[in-house]
Amino acid sequence: MILQDVGMLAVSSNRTKFYLQQMARFRLLPAYVVLMEVNTLQTPEMVAAQRSRAARKRTQNFHSLNMGISVAQLLVMHGIPHSRIPTVDPNSQAVIDAVKDCSPSIIIYSGPGGAILRPPILETGKRFLHVHPGYLPDYRGSTTLYYSLLKEGNFGATALFLDHQIDTGAIIRRMKYPAPEDREGIDLYFDPYIRSQLLVEVLKEYAEKGTLEVQAQDAGIGDTYFIIHPVLKHIAILGR
């Protein structure tokens, strides 16, 4: 099944690979994908993935999701119409134009880590569906999986529509997950995996009802986190 009103704005990353494979598995494919990629420039996720210990000791599969395949291959394999934009900046004019030109009104966002969508692209008339790896509004900001692990021993993820502030948009659905046994692979596997799980739940609802119910957030409630210091990250991974 093609979700005619759902598109995707993505970079080449494990998150995008997991999203596409889960969507294909549940037959909830996007009608169009704008793929941001630059051959010579790698996203921070890609650099981290290549050098990580988790990547060296793991196979290419995680919960039967294949990380060895490229995003471009997945798009071709599933016959998903797409355009390739030679940038990884989601706020660039080329990306704004490509997003404006595509017909879906809901755009699943799977951009590079740390990038924030700015007003020009947020004002294209599209709604950007993002899965944040933190239980909102409690965990806004960056690397919240690790903070959640330190504070509560579990994880959360929230599907929301992006707005002009960070992680304050209307909530579509949120879930909590137990911590995995292997915490070394959080960035590489577990983060994209739980996001992809929540995404397909949201898309199933959309396919069934033809709409998504949302709940507004109070921006004054909750905490904002900044990139976790390596010492705290190690304690989160090694701790029990």
Add this chain to the structure above:
Amino acid sequence: MRTVASLYTYTGRNLLQNPEAYMYSEFKGEAFLKDYLQARNQFAEAFENRYLSCLQNRTSDSLFERRPLFFNMVWKQWNLLYSAEIASLHSSFLKGWEKDKKYHSSSPPTLPSDLLGRMNTQEVLESLLLCQVQKKENPMDICDRLLEFFLARFEITKKVYTAYDNGKRALSEQSHVLVNYALLGLNGILQYKREKILTALNASLKINDLLCSAQENVILPGELSLTIASLRMEIQAVKSLCFEKRIGL
């Protein structure tokens, strides 16, 4: 000072000049935490040696001169964090100050009555430190709001500017005053110890990385005194968190 072949590599370049983003930091196993502790202890000892020399030579700086009551309270609170030799010299300094008329005429810094005006960073951070040391219930809410602001500004800009307007913009281009980093780092650790606010400990770890990375520039007694306290308390907080999470070091 650098640790040979240490897995803890976040103090190897001057972070005041070349900030560290900490994005997608690599997991290096338990040995990383051991190397972190070793590196931090070595920096704390190096700062202590420099500080001891300052105190023995009766070197003073404007911060010491201007804030005798402030250091009186800081040292009384945390003298155990310093070596016995330094603690003894602190007492001798305090005795000397107590004989001085200036000491008796000086007053402890206070928090700004409103948060809408220009904020002199050093004055506010000193007041926040005293506020936390004295555990005054009443202004603690203001104290926490101000700390949240300063720590968040540091996380975003990786700098502590010498003045800010009503909580949003830096009013000065100056961000090289190291005592402000030491004051903020110490404040963050205290807030973490008081309220278990992880964002405060997170920012303080980064601030202390910066102070260690710029260790050649940390030379004034006031800076040294506060930096040592901040590092020692950070080590205690990290060890305690590791114990809580059943990580044996």
